[in-house]
Amino acid sequence: MQERKRAGAIAVLFIASAIFWAVYEQAGSSLTLFAERNTNRHLFALLGLHHGEDFLYPASWFQFVQPAFVLILAPIFAWLWIRLGSREPSYPSKFSLGLLFVGFGFLVMVPAARGTNVSPHWLNVSYFLSVMGEMCLSPVGLSAMTKLAPSRAQGFVMGVWFLSIGTGNWMAGKAGSLYETVPLPTLFGIGAAVAIAATVLLAILVKPTKKLMGGVS
Structure with missing residues (x-):
């Protein structure tokens, strides 16, 4: 009976994880396209230096921002917990916080998406908030699954966790394909709305999910 209850908790965390990664992994698709097409990448101008020929740094450089924030924030969050x-x-509360942060990360992109040649700081703030969410969800997700899994099915449940990440990445790819057809403020707004709506729903389900977990913490 307890195993069935914990399976319900695993299902809740699976859905929350898939939604989180669907939004978070836009960093490799729609946000990278935004960096390339809508962001001011003239290095000397951003530094307040004026040269005859400016250096236009590649949009791919933004891919280093999230890992940098991870390196900075990981020890801080480890100390905080x-x-x-x-x-x-609790695990459900951390997942809810993760969704909230990634939702806010996309929300700040809505006004930025209305302009062209915008400051890269918009993306930096978005990445920072998304990594804050990652610190709440990613490090504890596999731990939660391991503790909730029956001893005879731990490998299977760990696979379920990675399936949630894969599902999120698949949804992120589908969302990224809408970049050319959906107005950017709408696209980013939908991402924010989905994550924040999931935050509210999971916050409501925190207590029921904790009961299903049967004392796992």
């Missing part, structure tokens, strides 16, 4: 001790949020 230890510092909180018994007040540390």
